[in-house]
Amino acid sequence: MSWTYPGIGHNFPDVASRSNTVTAPRPPRAAAARPGSVYRSSVGKKAVMAVTGAILVLYLVAHMVGNLKVFLGRADFDHYAHWLRTIGEPALPHRVFLTIVEVVLTVAVILHMWSAVSLARRARRARPVRYAVRPAAREHRYATHVMRYGGVVILLFVIWHLLDLTFGAVNPRGGGAEPYDKVVADFAPSHWYVTAFYVIAVIMVGLHLRHGIWSAFQTLGLGRRRRQRGLRLFAGTVAALLVIGFVSVPVMVTIGVVS
Amino acid sequence: MGMKLTLKIWRQKDGADKGRMVPYELEDISPDMSFLEMLDVLNERLILDGEDPVAFDHDCRxxxxxxxxxxxxxxxxxPQRATTTCQLHMRHFQDGDVITIEPWRAGAFPVIKDLVVDRTALDRIIQAGGYVSAPTGSAPDAAAIPVPQADAHDAFDAATCIGCGACVAACPNASAMLFTAAKVTHLGLLPQGQPERYGRVTAMVAQMDAEGFGGCTNTGECTAVCPKGIPFETITRLNADLLTAARRS
Incomplete structure (x- = not known):
């Protein structure tokens, strides 16, 4: 069978009669729903990313506010850093609260990355042949780049950051120094390149959150047409405040305000 | 005086063929032609020259x-927002333009020939739950089932989806989320859709994943190209329903 439009001569290819046609593959069927299978669906993985992302954002807010203690001076900053290890004492043994936070954050980061990698691989498989022409960004194309490639940059930064200020392995003062000394030594004017690296990384985090916070609300089903402007504003504001707060410490050390 | 155009068109004999871009020169194209009429002109010439015409999908125009x-x-x-290819007119292009024409690109939309792709994956998503199991008989009395005005509007906005698959084609992840969300929203907002609401969303998302579409990452590329302007809000409504379904199960 072949259709020919009078005057147009457009021949629709007849799939069944083509000599090289093999039996059509069976159409894919979804597996029967099992409890918990929703969280393994593409939408469920985004929900995992939204919840773990929210945990990480809340941590970042606390972390940023804590950092600002550096402007109150050496005694306040070091006392604050010490207090983090004694939260909950004597009900909780020494450093238990901090360890719980570390475990929760590690699990959140792993689940967040696992979902992201899984969705990125699914996306790659979903478009085996790419377009010859890609237009200038239509909507929020920047999001896919900032989230995926930006996420990898953030991961590398976090690894450096932990080696630097948590374990002290790459800190000029080493692991045994007081927190205030480590910060001042790290971002000293002669170490301007470390400051530059931190500033760039924190801006990447800001761009990640600008889309990520808004996106998390959508994924958790909380976005509505009338709320979109407000949610974008909220995501942008939280991202901007975090960037300003985080960037202020290394920059102020480098220009000599904190020493 | 008509327009002179260079078309670069994806030609692919069948699913097994590798395919390639082939350039065609066209002259004397009227700015009042639709894009598909312009392709008809090319095909008439190809047929007269004894060549294989370019296969492309079209029906109502x-x-x-x-x-x-x-x-x-x-x-x-x-390039025209909220417009299907058949309603796109050549006056939106310039004389001398080079226009590249490609098929929808997605693993779930295999190329049948040239610019024609197999979109039955979308039909199977609908079969998985995009319906209401209710006796249809004669039309019920208009006021028998009250529907809030706002819900009626939102449901109708979602119901205008024509299932063309442009959302999949535009999505950086080749996700069919906007298509699926349009149907989930349409039926989920109306009283007739309530009994199957949560089973529907779970089954449709599972089928969408099984078809090999990518996952949604909220980029919004889909709504930007949707010829019917299906709102992004449908996606967040689907997410809400799926999470509710997960809690209920």
Whole structure:
């Protein structure tokens, strides 16, 4: 069978009669729903990313506010850093609260990355042949780049950051120094390149959150047409405040305000 | 005096063929022609020259059937917002333009020939739950089932989806989320859709994943190219329903 439009001569290819046609593959069927299978669906993985992302954002807010203690001076900053290890004492043994936070954050980061990698691989498989022409960004194309490639940059930064200020392995003062000394030594004017690296990384985090916070609300089903402007504003504001707060410490050390 | 155009068109004999871009020169194209009429002109010439005409999908040519497709210069349905390819006119192009025409690109939409892709994956998503199991008989009394005005509007906005698949073609992840969300929203907002609401969303998302579409990452590329302007809000409504379904199960 072949259709020919009078005057147009457009021949629709007849799939069944083509000599090289093999039996059509069976159409894919979804597996029967099992409890918990929703969280393994593409939408469920985004929900995992939204919840773990929210945990990480809340941590970042606390972390940023804590950092600002550096402007109150050496005694306040070091006392604050010490207090983090004694939260909950004597009900909780020494450093238990901090360890719980570390475990929760590690699990959140792993689940967040696992979902992201899984969705990125699914996306790659979903478009085996790419377009010859890609237009200038239509909507929020920047999001896919900032989230995926930006996420990898953030991961590398976090690894450096932990080696630097948590374990002290790459800190000029080493692991045994007081927190205030480590910060001042790290971002000293002669170490301007470390400051530059931190500033760039924190801006990447800001761009990640600008889309990520808004996106998390959508994924958790909380976005509505009338709320979109407000949610974008909220995501942008939280991202901007975090960037300003985080960037202020290394920059102020480098220009000599904190020493 | 008509327009002179260079078309670069994806030619692919069948699913097994590798395919390639083939350039064609066209002269004397009227700015009042639709994009598909312009391709008809090319095909008439190819037939007279004894060549294989370019296969492309089309049916109603009035923007309501969802058959026409084409990624034109990288944008599904071309540069005009909220317009199907059949309703796109050549006056939106310039004399001397080079226009690249590609099929929808997605693993779940295998190329049948040239610019024609197999979109039955979308039909199977609908079969998985995009319906209401209710006796249809004669039309019920209009006031028998009250529907809030706002819900009626939102449901109708979602119901205008023509199933063309431009959302998949535009999505950086080749996700069919906007298509699926449009149906989930349409039925989920109306009283007739309530009994199957949560089973529907779970089954449709599972089928969407099984078809090999990518996952949604909220980029919004889909609504930007949707010829019917299906709102992004449908996606967040689907997410809400799926999470509710997960809690209930």
């Amino acid at each position: 009035e923007g309501i059937c969802g058959m026409c497709s084409l990624v034109i210069d990288g944008t599904p349905h071309g």
